[in-house]
Amino acid sequence: MGFSLVEGFSKSLAMTVLSEIGDKTFFAAAILAMRHPRRLVLSGCLSALTVMTILSVLVGWATPNLISRKWTHHMTTLLFFGFGLWSLWEGFTEEGDAEELAEVEAKLDADLKSNNGANKAGSKADDELKKLQRPFLAQFFSPIFLKAFSITFFGEWGDKSQIATIGLAADQNPYGVVLGGIIGQALCTIAAVLGGKSLASQISEKMVALSGGILFLVFGVQSFLSTVEE
Template structure:
């Protein structure tokens, strides 16, 4: 139990860090932290990532109860090998390290302009209605918190790291996976928020993708050589 917990923890921690560093949600957190209070951005992003990690682990933990563990083990192996090849391909064919950063920044800028234009064009009655509808949420949560939470949550939904977490939880100790995932997400998010845009612009996406690909391949080979644990 102790070793399986440690193995699940270390795999999840390493996988999360190499998957999230330089990811679109990492860049989004860094850019948001340049424009809004860091504590609100950090709390919103962290909350979204913790919820996403727990949900992913729950799905992975339930999978062996619906599908034979032998099959979940094989699926996890294929996922790791496939993600490893995919990440290496992205690393060696990446055209520019700042491409995703610029894309995320442009998207956030367009979103900000659209919201500003909508506010200017709206009537006072519409503004009052919007305030009444949001009164309950904004009483407990800042709009910046909700924005950081929603951008991060939906940005991570269906992402490679989420699918890998599901596969890892189906084959490893789920408590170790969720603990490693949360700590890894926290480290990456804190680095993005505190380091800001300057840190994001200095990260070599190519090197991160190559390291992530190698790590996924190592996990895949290890899973291929090991036997599926008995229920």
């Protein structure tokens, strides 16, 4: 498994940060944090990303037990090259993150309006009474937490970073991949919640995409040149 934990950790961390900065779930966390309590948004998004990372690594870890390690290694190499070229293509062709940010804001605005319409039927006093009567665990799993969790989880499902994590876990130490992925997701989510919208306006999405593409290609070359342990 390569250089085991250290290599898996460093690759997973770098890949996660460059894949998640400026994507839809990053913007969603930033916008939700401006409208709702940050701790609930942060806990919901981080919980979803942690679950997604662990699930992806488990799939990647199990794959060599179903398919020979030689084939999983070759498929991982192709994934790295494919995602590298994909990211470079996005970096050269995308206009920027303004359209993506507007799309996420529009979806969340529509959802917020529908929720406000439903909430007008109840009184503020009833809401406060219900809040006081709820146990601590029920307060933690609030609608805001569940909203942040569901938006992030389903937004990441099938995403490029999820598939890359599966491929990385199939070829590297799964513990290192999990640790690097969770830390990378935590760094990106904390940045999004604390000031993601202003941060995204200062970071060029084109440069992030190009950097990610180069990183994937480097991983692909390294994987291509490395030997396969049966």
